Amino acid sequence: MRIPTTVTLAIALVAPAALSPTSPLAAQEHTGMYDGPTVLRAARMLDVETGEMHTDAVLVVEDGVITAVNPETVPHSMHDMNLGDVTLLPGFIDAHTHLGMEISATSFTDAVTRTEAWRAFNAVVYGGRTVRAGFTTVRDYGGDVTVELGHAVESGHIVGPRVVPSRNALGITGGHCDVTGFAPGVREGGVEQGVADGPWEVVEAVRYQIKHGAKVIKTCATAGVLSMEGPVGAQQYTLEEMTAMVEEAARHGIKVAAHAHGPEGILAAVQAGVASIEHGSVLTDEIMDLMIEKGTYLVPTTYLADRIALDALPPLVRGKAEEILPVMRVSLQRAIERGVPIAFGTDAGVFPHGENAGEFGIYVQLGMSALDALRTATIHAADLLDTPDRGRLAEGMLADVIAVPGNPLDDIEVTRDVRFVMLGGRVIKHVMGGRDMHSMGH
Numbered sequence: 001m002r003i004p005t006t007v008t009l010a011i012a013l014v015a016p017a018a019l020s021p022t023s024p025l026a027a028q029e030h031t032g033m034y035d036g037p038t039v040l041r042a043a044r045m046l047d048v049e050t051g052e053m054h055t056d057a058v059l060v061v062e063d064g065v066i067t068a069v070n071p072e073t074v075p076h077s078m079h080d081m082n083l084g085d086v087t088l089l090p091g092f093i094d095a096h097t098h099l100g101m102e103i104s105a106t107s108f109t110d111a112v113t114r115t116e117a118w119r120a121f122n123a124v125v126y127g128g129r130t131v132r133a134g135f136t137t138v139r140d141y142g143g144d145v146t147v148e149l150g151h152a153v154e155s156g157h158i159v160g161p162r163v164v165p166s167r168n169a170l171g172i173t174g175g176h177c178d179v180t181g182f183a184p185g186v187r188e189g190g191v192e193q194g195v196a197d198g199p200w201e202v203v204e205a206v207r208y209q210i211k212h213g214a215k216v217i218k219t220c221a222t223a224g225v226l227s228m229e230g231p232v233g234a235q236q237y238t239l240e241e242m243t244a245m246v247e248e249a250a251r252h253g254i255k256v257a258a259h260a261h262g263p264e265g266i267l268a269a270v271q272a273g274v275a276s277i278e279h280g281s282v283l284t285d286e287i288m289d290l291m292i293e294k295g296t297y298l299v300p301t302t303y304l305a306d307r308i309a310l311d312a313l314p315p316l317v318r319g320k321a322e323e324i325l326p327v328m329r330v331s332l333q334r335a336i337e338r339g340v341p342i343a344f345g346t347d348a349g350v351f352p353h354g355e356n357a358g359e360f361g362i363y364v365q366l367g368m369s370a371l372d373a374l375r376t377a378t379i380h381a382a383d384l385l386d387t388p389d390r391g392r393l394a395e396g397m398l399a400d401v402i403a404v405p406g407n408p409l410d411d412i413e414v415t416r417d418v419r420f421v422m423l424g425g426r427v428i429k430h431v432m433g434g435r436d437m438h439s440m441g442h
């Protein structure tokens with residue numbers, strides 16, 4: 001049987017009305033979201049793949065993507081920006097954020113006193129801070145709020161990072177990914193909320209999260225710090241449950257990220273085939289060797305130990321934090337030495353959003369080179385998130401470009417002082433002489 005020819009619809013994009021010089025939107029003339037190329041010039045540009053530092057760098061951007069890197073002839077552009085003594089880098093990727101929350105004295109009761117609308121308004125503010133800090137993509141666990149935040153960012157309605165969402169994380173009844181600490185009947189969860197026990201319920205929960213927007217499945221392989229259940233490292237999902245989870249997610253082309261602190265749960269998660277271990281507080285040689293063999297990423301989340309507001313935590317939770325956070329750094333140091341694949345992740349929300357770059361300095365203190373630290377938040381995180389369109393400054397990549405003062409290979413801490421952010425060709429931050437010339441975001 002002959003298949004009828006499909007009719008191709010040519011979709012004509014309606015050109016935006018010309019902006020008059022007096023229009024408040026005229027500021028957007030500098031954003032590069034109109035016809036013609038934007039040219040970015042800077043003293044330096046780092047090729048994170050090769051480690052090569054180019055001087056007198058030129059990037060050409062058009063229609064939201066990079067169209068040329070250091071071309072022989074630079075096209076004429078109405079928007080030719082010289083950013084001066086800065087280093088251009090690909091926009092950073094944080095593989096572990098919580099844009100739906102930020103820890104405070106009320107965090108443990110917000111689940112029953114606040115609404116999704118409150119979380120959504122806050123998420124807009126936190127997302128704005130995150131992207132202005134140079135993090136143009138995040139992998140976020142935050143329910144429907146951060147699924148929709150991602151949609152709002154992609155549509156251009158709000159300024160924030162691109163989001164790879166997990167929707168609700170999968171966990172056992174009463175475990176770290178369930179809401180605990182309340183009387184029976186209060187905030188009980190089922191597969192829709194990600195609470196699932198046994199392989200078949202887990203499979204159902206995976207399907208439900210994917211149905212409603214999950215691009216990654218997040219799970220709690222072990223207990224955790226910021227919850228009211230028992231020993232922080234205790235294994236929660238069985239190997240059988242996690243294997244069912246990974247296999248079901250894989251049928252949809254989706255990876256699993258496992259929150260895991262204790263060694264039994266970490267090992268089971270790695271054996272089950274998760275793509276990343278989040279936190280990975282207690283790593284044995286056996287675990288690290290298996291992670292190297294299987295290419296399982298460690299997403300360390302260690303900066304939070306310096307910034308978590310211990311006073312805001314209930315005593316049970318504070319005790320767990322004080323027990324696990326120092327151990328986490330010892331494991332990370334050994335993982336760096338041994339060569340475990342590492343992708344950048346912070347757990348932002350457990351500390352104030354926008355400070356994500358603080359994580360880089362810890363990696364360097366624990367023995368990683370500055371170049372490798374930058375790779376964790378670019379090429380490695382892009383690999384983990386299955387987003388090959390970002391993480392490098394190369395022709396055809398998304399025009400997610402940032403700039404830091406000086407040379408980050410000499411001083412990694414300059415990553416905390418991002419001067420320029422372009423997201424999909426749109427300039428959303430440009431600090432010159434201490435003043436942000438293109439302040440967008442919240």
Ligand SMILES: [Zn+2]
Nearest residue numbers: 096097098347
């Ligand atoms: Zn987390």
